[in-house]
Amino acid sequence: MKRIILIGYMGAGKTTLGRALARDxxxxxxxxxxxxESRMHKTVAQLFSEHGEEGFRKIEHNMLHELAEFEDIxxxxxxxxxxxxxxxxxxxxxxxxxYLKTSPDVLYRHLSMGxxxxxxxxxxxADEVSRFIEQQLALREPYYTKAKHTLDISLLDNHAKIQxxxxxxxxxxxx
Numbered sequence: 001m002k003r004i005i006l007i008g009y010m011g012a013g014k015t016t017l018g019r020a021l022a023r024d025x026x027x028x029x030x031x032x033x034x035x036x037e038s039r040m041h042k043t044v045a046q047l048f049s050e051h052g053e054e055g056f057r058k059i060e061h062n063m064l065h066e067l068a069e070f071e072d073i074x075x076x077x078x079x080x081x082x083x084x085x086x087x088x089x090x091x092x093x094x095x096x097x098x099y100l101k102t103s104p105d106v107l108y109r110h111l112s113m114g115x116x117x118x119x120x121x122x123x124x125x126a127d128e129v130s131r132f133i134e135q136q137l138a139l140r141e142p143y144y145t146k147a148k149h150t151l152d153i154s155l156l157d158n159h160a161k162i163q164x165x166x167x168x169x170x171x172x173x174x175x
Contacts, residue, residue, distance in 0.1 A: 003073055004173065008144060013100055014076035018076035020162050021074055021170070036059060060084070064087060082146070092148060096149065097147035098150070149173065
């Protein structure tokens with residue numbers, strides 16, 4: 001039984017790398033946010049709007065416990081997932097957790113292209129997004145660093161960089 005669980009700040013490349021890793025090692029891939037949306041029949045943005053962040057985090061927690069019971073799977077979690085309830089401890093019990101660590105500059109480059117899609121970034125200026133990323137990363141880093149593994153990730157903006165990161169991740173996990 002194998003569970004590989006990718007965590008890190010939004011925009012770090014968890015979905016991109018998770019999908020590529022799963023394809024490379026022949027396991028199914030699940031993005032927790034997509035799983036939540038398919039089970040709840042609403043987008044994450046709608047759930048945030050209807051329930052607020054606290055309500056969304058409760059839904060996320062429940063769906064995480066459901067999804068993390070699947071076997072032989074690669075999971076990418078939402079950026080805040082490990083930071084609420086007992087989620088990071090639970091994830092560490094369920095499988096091999098990997099913190100995809102990246103710089104605030106890389107995160108900004110990824111996220112500035114999709115501010116309207118991310119509920120926590122809506123209606124923020126470029127400077128506000130940059131400051132928000134730095135502040136949130138500082139708050140979340142203590143949770144992320146509880147992962148069993150850490151992989152430094154650069155900008156995943158082409159196939160070669162993604163494949164290099166998959167190879168480094170496989171080496172880190174000995175798979």
